[in-house]
Every structure is written in C-alpha cells, then in structure tokens.
Amino acid sequence: MLQFILRRLGVSAIVLLLASVLVYFLTTISGDPLAGMREQANDPKVAAQMQARIVALDLDTPWFLRYLKWLGGAVGCVWGQCNLGTDVNGNAVLDQLGSAAASTLRLVLLSVVIACIVGILVGVLTAIRQYSDFDYIITFAAFVLFSLPVFWVAVLLKEYAAINYNNWIANPSFSPAQIVLTAIILGLIVMLFMGGSWKRRLLSFGIVAVVVGVAMPYFTWLRFWQYPQMGPAVIAVVILAVGAFALQTTVGFKERRVWLPALISAVLVMVVYYASWNLLSEPNWWILLGGLVLAIAVPWALGVWLGGRFRPQAVGAAMSVTLTGAFLTIVDHLFVTWPGFMALKPRPISTIGSNTPNFKGTFWESFLDNGTQLLLPTIVLAVVSIASYSRYTRAAMIDVQGQDYMRTARSKGLPERTVILRHAFRNALISIVTIVAMDFAAVIGGAVITEQVFGWKGMGELFQTGLKNVDPAPVMAFVLVTGGVAVLFNLLSDVIYALIDPRIRV
Template sequence: MLQFILRRIAISAVVLLLGSALMFFATINAGDPLADLRESRNENREQLMAARIRNMNLDMPWYQRYLTWLAGASKCLVLSCDLGSSRDGANINTLLVNSAGASLRLVSLSVVLAIIIGITLGVLSAIRQYSGFDYAITFLAFIFYSLPVFWAAVLLKVYGAVRFNNWIADPALSLTTMAVIALVFAILVASVLGGDLKRQVLTFLVTAGVVFGAVYYFDQIGWWRRPALGLPLIIIGGALALAFFLTMTVGLSQKKVTTAGVITLGLGIIAYFVTDPILENPTWLVVLGLLAVAVLVGAAVGWFFGGFERRTAMAVSIGTAVAFGFLIFMDNLLRAWSGFLKLKPRPISTIGSGVPGFQGTFWEEIFNWGVQLILPTMVLTLVSIAGYSRYTRASMLETINQDYIRTARSKGLSDRVVYTKHALRNALIPITTIVAFDFAALLGGAVITETIFGWKGLGAMFREGLDTIDPGPVMAYYLVAGGAAVLMNMLADLAYAFLDPRIRR
C-alpha cells in the first residue's frame, strides 16, 4: 500500500507540474497586462507601469517568470509558500487564504449535504425500484441535473432572498399555502414509507393533518419571527434519532441496547436545563467541549448498560446523545433569530458572504454568516444531489442482485441487515470516485456561483486574474483546485481499501 501511495504521489506531482506550466503559459498570453495603463492619461502613468512591471516580473522572459513562481510554490511543501504579488502589489498568500476560506466553507457544506441526501435518496430508490417514489426521484434528479447553475442561482436570489426578505417583515401564510405545504410533505412521507395502497392513504392523511396543524399553529403564534424548538420537540427529535440508530443497527431485538438509548434520552432532558445558562452566549470552544461531553456520556451509558452488545449500545447512545445535543444547539440558535432580525431587518443579502463589522451575540454572529450560505449552498447541492442519487441507485441495484445478497436473504437475515451491512458497503465503492471528482469540480464550478452571489472566494480571485491577465491569482487558484483533486483521489484510493479488504492485497 505504501509503495502504491508513493507511486501515485509521484505521478500526481508530474501531472500538476505539467498542468501548471500550461496554465501559466495560457494566462500570460491571453492579452496585454499593461493595456489599461497604455491608454491612460495620468501624469504618473510611467511610474504606474514601472510598478506593475516590477510586481508581475514583466521584464523577465516567460519561462523565467514561471520558474520564479514554481520556486515559490514549491516552498508550500515545507508550509512556507511564496506565491508572489498581484499586479497591484497585493500579497497572493494573503489573497489565497481569505479566498480559500470563503470557498471551502461553501463547497465543503454543499458536498457533505449532497453526499448525505443524494446517497440516501439513491438507496431508497433502489429498494423501492419502479415505485412512485422511484419515479418521482428519477424525474427530479434529471431536472436538477439539467439545471443551468446561473439560472437556478438567479431564481433563488429572487425568491429566496428578495421575496423572502419582503415576507419576513410581516410574515403570514394563507390557508392555501398551508394546504400546499401539507400536501407536499404528505406525498413525500407516504412515498418514502411505502406499503400497500391502504397504508399509503392512511400515511398521507395523517401526515397532511399533522403538518397543516403545525404550520397553522406556528403562523398563529408568530413563530416565523420568534422561532424555537422547545423541550417537547427536542424530546420528539431525540426519540426519532434513537429509533433511527436502532433501526440501522439491531432494531428492538436487544433490550439492553434500547435501554441504553432511553437512558441517554433521559440524561439529554437533564442536560437541556443544565446547559441553558452555559449556552446563553458561549464560544465555539465551549460548544465543542459540550460536544465532547455528550460523546463521553453516550459512550459511558452504552458501556455500562449494553451488556454483551456494548459496542452497538455505545454507537447508539453516542449517536442519540449527539443528535439530542444538536437539537439543543438549534433551539438556542432559533431563539436568537428575533434579535438578529432587529440588527438586520432584511436578513438574506443577495451579494456577499456576510455583513462586514457585524456586532452581535455568538448566535447572531452565526446567523450573519450562516444565512448567506443558504442560497449558494442550495444551488451547488441541488446539482450534485442528482448525480449522487442516480449513481447510488444504479450501484445499489447491481449489488442487491448479486449472489451473496441472495445467500444472505436465504439465511434468514432481515432486510435491514442485508441492505445496510452487506449491500450498501459494497455499493459505496464506485461512489467514492464520484465524491473525489465532485469536490474538485465544485471548486471550479463555484466560479459561476460565487460571481452571481458576490462571494469573494477562489472563483472571484480566479476570474479577476483572468480579466487582468495576472497569472498570480490564476496560479494560486490552480494550486488549490489541482491539489484538492490530487488529494481527494488519494483519499478515494484509501477508501477503496477500507470498503473492500480485497483491494488491500
């Protein structure tokens, strides 16, 4: 394995080197970087031209300029990058750090959401092959996959920002809107749960009634401007999380595992009251510390009450504790929404990644940069979900038709065990390749998204470098995007070995 990794690193280094030379040569020959100054009538035009020539090393031949850049970029191997300066004299290292922070925040979140949602939909579509749910997901996947990014982004800016800001000033929902929301949720839940016609109709009616009643209640109490989860909803959410983890592991057959999960829920209720003063205005260090405590408490409960299934009980208890803690976190965050609206009456901006110089509490600061993530993340996520769902469905269908799956079923294993422990793990092997390429591709594809939403990220830096014929920002972008592609492909190779032990040999 070590020899394989070293060989891949060497090949990747050669590819990056050749690609960087081609990118540099293409950029510097795209136009004249002094064109605007040549047409200028400023008295200090000559001084400005001399400064730009010095900043961009235009007095050197192209290969010497490239070798100068390569020498500085090679220092990144010892964490001492020297990427030079832009045509205006700005330090490229500083520009790269600021731009990469914004882009990685956007791309990482969209990739994680796309993976979780896309793979989940793909697995459900494969299990429910040729059902109404399968046809609906297939139809939506093709629509999302064919959406032009710029068109979807503009639509989201209009409806998700401009019209939402107008609505949130005096929020109210009509009965027709409530009915449409209830019908959409009812159709989704009924199609996911499946069953015979009678069961689907019953699920549809119950879900529609519950959702309509909840939305009507929220509208009457003005929840849209003063939201909160409250302890009852947190308990319900924690119970659903426990049910999910039990379903994915041992079901209800192991009483000790179930007992450990229920005890974790009880401790979560106590933690709700204990952490209330702590979370009034915490820091990220405090939040991470509470997360670590939740993991340790869940592990301890699973260990002491799990019996012979300690390992499984620990996993279920930790998952339940983290989910309960996340719901407590979201409850505190939602309660800060009204305060954030006072500071920023139109919460979602159409341009930028946050309000510069914003001053607020810990929770209001999260809203400041968090709400700006919603629209561009939705654009990138919707496009990626389509690919993940289709590839996962195809891979899952191929896997569940294998002989070893039929053997597992003939041995009497439940569908949950067959799908989660046998089929899904093998079906994820080809998906790891898509994840690796998608992450690198999103860094490149974010150029359009960042331009539309006014994010000062890698895309903006790359576009500005191209517009001004400045190879410094362009090569910095290439260094991040190319390095991400190499790194993600390397991680994909390691994931292959983890998912399929035969690959290790």
C-alpha cells in the first residue's frame, strides 16, 4: 500500500506540473496587463504606474523564466520557504490564499458532505422501490435540479430564502389559505412517497395534513420562529428513535449485545447534556472538538466491549445515538441564542459575504452569523450534487441487485436489510466513491460562480481577479489548491476501494 501511495503521489506531481505549465502559459497570453494604461502612456503618472506594473509582474522576462521562478517558490511550500509571488498590487499571494482557501473549502466540504448523505440515501431508497411513485417523483426532481443553472438557483434563493424570509421573520404569521395549501402539498408529497395500498396512502395524507394544519398555527402562537425551543425531552425522544432505526436496519431488537450499548449511550447523552450546560453556554472550538472525540470514542468502546460477534453493529448503533445527541445539544444551544442573535442582526439571512462586518457577539451568536452566511451558497452547491449522486447510486444499486450473489443471499434466508446494506450497498459504493472523488473538483469549479453571486471572498474571487488583470500568480495559487485537492481525493478514492471491497488489492 505504501509503495502504491508513493507511486500515485509521483504521478500526481507530474500531472500538477504539466497542468501548471499549461495554465501559466494560457494566463500570460489571455490579454495585455497594460491595456488600460497604453492609451494614456504620455501622462507621466500613468507612465510611472505602467513601469511599476511591469516591474511587479516582471514582464520584461520571458514567460517560461517567470514560470520557473514561480515553480521554485511553489516547491518551497513542500520543502523550504513557501513563496507564491505577489499580485499586481504588490500584495503577497500566500497571505491572500490562506483566507480564500479556508472560505472556499469550508463551503465545498460542507456541501459535498450534505450531498453525499442525502443523495446516497435517496438513491438507495429509489433503487429499492424501483418504478414506484416515489421513484418517478425523485427521478423527475433529480433531472430538474441537475439541469438548473447554478447562478439562477442562487438568485432565486437570494430572493425567496433570504430577502422574503427576512421580511417575514420580523412579524411571522400564516394566513388560513397558506396553512391549508401547505398542509395539502405536504400531505400529497408524503402520500406519493408512501408505498402500499391507496387506503394506506390516503391515511398518510390525512395524518400529515392534519398535523401540519395544527402545527403551523400552534408554533406561531408559541412564537417559535422568534423564540425557538427544544429541551431535553425532545432530545431524548429523537435519540431513542435514531437508535431504534439503527437497530431495525441492522440486527433488529432481539440482540441484547447491540441494543444495550445504544441504550447506555442514550443515557450518557442525557447525563452529558445536563452536566455540560454551563460549559457549553460560552465554549470554544477546542471544547466542541473534545466533545466530538468523546461522542465517537465512548460508543466505540461500548460497542467493542459489549458487542461480541455483533461488534460492528453495536458500535454503529451506539455511535449514531451519541452523534445525534451531540448535534441536537448544539442545536438546543443555538435555539437559546437565537433571540439575542436576532437583536444584533434583525435580518438574519445575508445575501452578501461570508460573514457580517464588525459583528460582535458571543461564541454561539458568531456561530449563527457564520452559519446563516454559509446557508444559501451551501444549498446552491449541494442541490446539483444531490441530483447526480442519487442517480448514480440508484443505477449502481439496481445493477448490483441483479447479480447472482444477491439471489444467493436471499435464498439463504438472510433478512432483507442485511441483503441491502451488507451485500448490495457495499458493492455499489465502489462506483459511488469514484463519482464523489471526481465531483469534488467540479464542485470547486461551481463555487467560483456561486461565490461571485453571493459576494464571497474565496478562491473564486482570487482566480477571477488574477485572470482579469492577466496576473498569473493568483491564478496559479487557485490551480495549486484546487488541483492538489482533486488529486488528493482521487488518491483517497483508490485507497477506499481496498477498504470497501476485499477483492481489490493494490
């Protein structure tokens, strides 16, 4: 494995080298960096500015010598002193790259994670219920979302999910017509998604329509939209439901060695919820990171200790409970902070920038500010990826379900959940991993447009500014980061192959 990784790294370095040469050359011939000054070259001030730009961009030197100089500084980032040059204004590109890369990568990583979870889950469900109403609806929605232009989706979200929402949240209310229409639409969606007889579907429609019709005015009466609340009772119910779902989809409720670690984990979640309340009232990132480590380590230890031959299932069930509990605990603190955040920022959903200038608040208020700024561009990038992941997952699952070993597994009497999750889904993951690795670089490319629409100071702005000024240094910084990330994810996908499929050996 080590030899394989080193060989792939060597090949990747050659690919990045050739790509950097091509991009540097194309950037230098894409325009004239002095075009705007040539018409006023007789003006002494303009002539001095032109000479300063010639010196800043080293235009008297052939492009390949400038590239070698840049390459020497870039290699120093791996071994030696990192130097990615300066832009047309004399600012160090490395200083700009740090904040730009952090801004873009957090956006891209979050959108890819959300797209993977939602897209793969939807793809598996549509494959299991092939040619059902649910499958037809998801197929239609996937094709629509996949065909939508990114910039158009971004503009729609800015108008309806930001501007209109900010107007509504100042005095939240629903008219009777809105309540009835929402209840009918949600009831129809659930009815079409449900399988079984029409009697079961109509019953689902009625239940959902009544619940929605009662919940909307009730939450408005509680002023939930301005003063949201959850509390320990809701957390306890949700984590028990998640644990029950994890058990039902793996080994069922009969195996004590699986449900006992999950139950102990649920109790520990509630104990930690009360014990850490004051600590989490004003935490820092290290405290949250420590909580995440505990939410993973404790259920893993319980599953290994009590799981026996069902150790993987016990670890999975217990970990799903603790991670859900940790997430809901954070959400509960955010709910408590929401009224104070609204007082500081009456229009919470922003349409421009990655953070609010001069925003001063507590840790959770700053967390909400960054989260609301991140919300819309994340949705834009995730929507298209969810559509593609769901289609690829569905195709892979359908292809796997027609294999001989799937019929053999069913003929042996294995439960359907075991056949789907352990045999079908695991083998379908091989093609899904490839798509995710290839799509990551494409999402970064889409982030360039999304950042422009939402005014983010990220890699997209760095790339566009460099290209506009015919300045290779910022453009090459963009290529270095995005190309490196794409190569890294392709390498990780090859390594994951061997972990997913024991038949694959490097």
